[in-house]
Amino acid sequence: MTRPSTEPLPAPRRSWRRLVQSFAGALLASSALVAHASDWPERPIRLIVPFPTGGATDVISRLIAESAAKELNTNIVVDNRTGAGGTIGSGEVARSKPDGYTLLFTTSSTHAIAPHLYKSLPYDAEKDFTPIAHLGDAASVLLVNPSVPAQTLPELIDYARAHPDELNYASSGNGTIVHLGTEAFLNQANIVMSHVPYRGTGQGINDMLGGSIHVLLDAIPTGMPYVKSGQLRALAVTGPQRSPLAPDLPTFQESGLPGYESVTWFGLYAPAGLPDDIRDKAYQAFAHAIQDPNVRSRLQTLGVDQPRSTSREDFIALVREDSARWQSLIKLTGIQIQ
Structure with a gap:
């Protein structure tokens, strides 16, 4: 009686061919991604603002975007996607492709406050976004x-x-x-x-x-x-220091409420998974935009102060600190939105 062989059968040539083709395809896809990232931007960028046209956030975003577009040598088209306290537009960005052509200009309302107010959101404020830069504060x-x-x-x-x-x-x-x-x-x-x-x-x-x-x-x-x-x-x-627009007015802290501060920050985000070199290019363009003397002057008239730091790491820390502070207050007061 002949026993079945225990030696492994040789893999069919077709399987090896498929393996080589898959590996080659992965290499091509990887090289294509690198090329895409290094050439960004090759077409206009959509900047979603999740608040109404003509409002403070809209006006500020357009001012900064106009300057950043010049450095990136492309058009930045502001797209107002409003509703539910800014969470609808933010959710749209979270679901977008992380290729640098959809960015979000938003405030503390959508990323430090909304996660603690709403029972459900169309995004996770930390996991679904790539933080890029802190661009200003308004008391x-x-x-x-x-x-x-x-x-x-x-x-x-x-x-x-x-x-x-x-x-x-x-x-x-x-x-x-x-x-x-x-x-x-x-x-x-x-x-x-x-x-x-x-x-x-x-x-x-x-x-x-x-x-x-x-x-x-x-x-x-x-x-x-x-x-x-x-x-x-x-x-x-309400800011940590007096405002140039009202230099004679004291802060809340100077008026006997130590530690009190209520400031709206403005920041730039992209969908999670944005390649690092695109993130860095976007950061450089927008960070340079708020340093432009004409932009800085106009931001001051709008009550927007320069951030102490625009670095990504400091921005992440700021949002987390702000989020924890508002979460504590919301729990204390029981404020909630369905």
Whole structure:
């Protein structure tokens, strides 16, 4: 009786041919990716801004993108994809191909606040994006109606404690940084005010001028004209230092609230998986854009300060720190958006 052989059968030549072809294909794909990355950009770049046209983020993004496009020798087309507090546009970028032709210009709202406010998001703020650069910061100013008998922040706090059911404050909507920044102030000062949410601070300003709103955190460039005209009173700014647009106004920290800060940061992202050399090219172009004297001057008039650092590592650390701070406040106050 003949026993079956235990020697392995030789692999068919067709299998070897397929293996060689697969290996060659992988090499070609790899070399094509490298060539693609080194030649980027070869066509216009789409910069998604997840907030409305004409708003502060839109205006700032277009200003910076125009300068960055010159350095990259291509067009950067701003595409406003709005809705759900910026999370719809951010989700679209997260699902995009990581080839450098879809970028995201966004704020702390989508990456430091939204992950703790919404029960579900169309993206993971850390895993689904490649952070590129921190491009600016914008503080706010605390405005009060002249009917409020307070000339300073400590006087406002004392008045609110003595009249716990009297004052209300406006915001640009539930879960916005205006809402959270005010709640952080109330929590640290241990005072109570009623929240009146609007679809934007412009509506809140109108009611404030009419006397039905008492307190509002607003962008410095839009709020200060009402102060200069005598229609509203400004008490303090929310940044870590005084604003060049209102140098006589103290910060919250100078006014007796140590550690208080509420600043909107602006940053550039790409989908996760972006090749490093494309990331570095994009970083260089946008970081150089905010150093351009004309761009810097115009950003200052918009209330946007230069970041202390634009490096990717510092940007990642900033977002994580900011995220942890807002997460703590949201848990403390129980604020949530469905």
